[in-house]
Amino acid sequence: MARYDSIICDLGDVLFSWSPPTSNTIPPKTLREIFSSATWFEYEKGRISQETCYDRLGHELSLNPADIHRVVEDSCASLKWDRNLANFFQELKDKNRGALHIFAMSNISQPDYDALRNISADMDWSFFDGIFTSFAAGRRKPDLGFYRYTLSQANLDPSRTIFIDDKLENVLSARSQGLYGLVYRDFTELKQSLLNLLGNPVLRGQEYLKKNAGCLTSECAGLAIQENFAQLLILDMTNDRENGTSFPATELIMIKGNGKLTTTEFPCDLDTTSLGLTVIRAKEEVAASTMDEMLMYVNEDGIVQTYFDHTRPRIDPVVCVNVLSLFYSYGRGNEMNQTLEWVYQVLLHRAYLQGSRYYETAESFLFFLYRFIGGCDNPVTHSRFYPLLKERVMERIGTEGDGLALAMRLIVCNFTDVKNDIDLQTLRGLQREDGGWDTGLIYKYGSSGLSIRNRGLTTVMAIHAIQRSNFASSSL
Structure with missing residues (x-):
């Protein structure tokens, strides 16, 4: 029997990649500050509205909230899903004949998640057995509560679960809860790692x-x-x-x-x-x-x-x-x-x-x-x-x-x-x-x-x- 029966995969910068939009008002460095700010984290946890988030960020960074809204929308519009990885996940499920379950776990707000689903309408999301978001959990990675929430909701045994994320701190938290953590770098490396973990x-x-x-x-x-x-x-x-x-x-x-x-x-x-x-x-x-x-x-x-x-x-x-x-x-x-x-x-x-x-x-x-x-x-x-x-x-x-x-x-x-x-x-x-x-x-x-x-x-x-x-x- 295979040691692992479940995979939890991040969405952003793993299954999806994005390009910082060109903007005369908000440079890429400032955009990264927005996405790593405590206010944005509160927004991803569903604790504040989109409007409140943009207003607070405008005040904190001396920016026009409308400009923030626009550049975030442009960032979402640049998202592209990795067909190779999506197809590989489906192949893994088909090969394991119901013995493998795949879930998504993402730090994302409700509006941005809705936009993501609309942008990737041509992607078959059915290989996911469940999708867990920070706005639904009220917690975000690397908060341990988000991992416990996901494991509980999906009824997963952490010792039989593989966790994939592009950020080391998120993988570290997953490992601390007993999951097998993989830091995502590229598709080729991930494919080899999963074949080795799941195959004979x-x-x-x-x-x-x-x-x-x-x-x-x-x-x-x-x-x-x-x-x-x-x-x-x-x-x-x-x-x-x-x-x-x-x-x-x-x-x-x-x-x-x-x-x-x-x-x-x-x-x-x-x-x-x-x-x-x-x-x-x-x-x-x-x-x-x-x-x-x-x-x-x-x-x-x-x-x-x-x-x-x-x-x-x-x-x-x-x-x-x-x-x-x-x-x-x-x-x-x-x-x-x-x-x-x-x-x-x-x-x-x-x-x-x-x-x-x-x-x-x-x-x-x-x-x-x-x-x-x-x-x-x-x-x-x-x-x-x-x-x-x-x-x-x-x-x-x-x-x-x-x-x-x-x-x-x-x-x-x-x-x-x-x-x-x-x-x-x-x-x-x-x-x-x-x-x-x-x-x-x-x-x-x-x-x-x-x-x-x-x-x-x-x-x-x-x-x-x-x-x-x-x-x-x-x-x-």
Whole structure:
């Protein structure tokens, strides 16, 4: 069941926009003073008549009341309703089949409301289930009484109601009464926010993946990058082998074909090879010979290197974790003791916080470490790493990150039984109108630092994170 069943929307500067009229007698600055004056507020509350309002304002601002009347009428005449937003509201109601109710709540006087309805006679107001005005309530936003009046009259549960207004102070008051507040900036942003709040993020994400099956290509600096690593992760997370991607049985190269933005001949790497052999689960003899070869690429400290290339003696903690996953999954973890110890020291001393040579974020290290620990059947190794991994991921909650980093963090939180509603809400808010998430930072070229991204992987990770978080919540 959707969390929200009602929307309360402001009229002026949300559904309707207006232009300050050109006037030789009352400049726009003075007009704004009129609309923000205590006298005008009394008028909007229905406590004084239009004539009294204009007379008082004329006295307060040394203006001719007739001029005030004229410029207010001209302002009303300039009002235009947002067809896109009105149509979107109707689409939301149609899609939710009676389960969603939409209301208007506006600071407006009786005469101005009547004028507004006349001006927008071509607009279908029927998508509103109720319209609440300050003149009828005798209160105006941000007065708390107006919100209580509206909630009571419409019989709404504030915890299941979304409030939309262009003024922060009005949204703040709504939030203080338990409503979910959105500050309106533009239609595009509002549409995405409402789709995220009212839609099912998992189903929308899955629909995006279905529409883009076979096209979830990575990119770097605006260029499409044909590579194996992200595709293997997508396969690992979805178990969907119908995306047209095939992999060799032995050593796997990260970049397929001629390298782009890097050396033309990109060497095979232990990272992608390890991931491939654990995801695809190669035959024992193939895995054994590959691991034997990997042991030839260990440095003087006993730490396994990144490439099958002695001229590139690089080490990276995330690569090490993925190699550990391979060796432990085939019962050969004891051959990687020094690499295991280094990975533990990286975790213990938070050496991963700014990413690594090949990986962009701290979450990459934590995620692949979770993947290693989660698949490790060695109780000593598990009991040594698990408590510290839990402590380290708790430290990351609420820190800034893109969709991929947040999804990775949430997956690790779920694995370690850490509740993380903060990042879950942020991740859900990043879902785009088409159901996918924007490209997240995966890894980078070590020499240039250019980042490789994949929107499909971010979406797959986000779906998995939300599914597991929802499952954990429903199991409490």
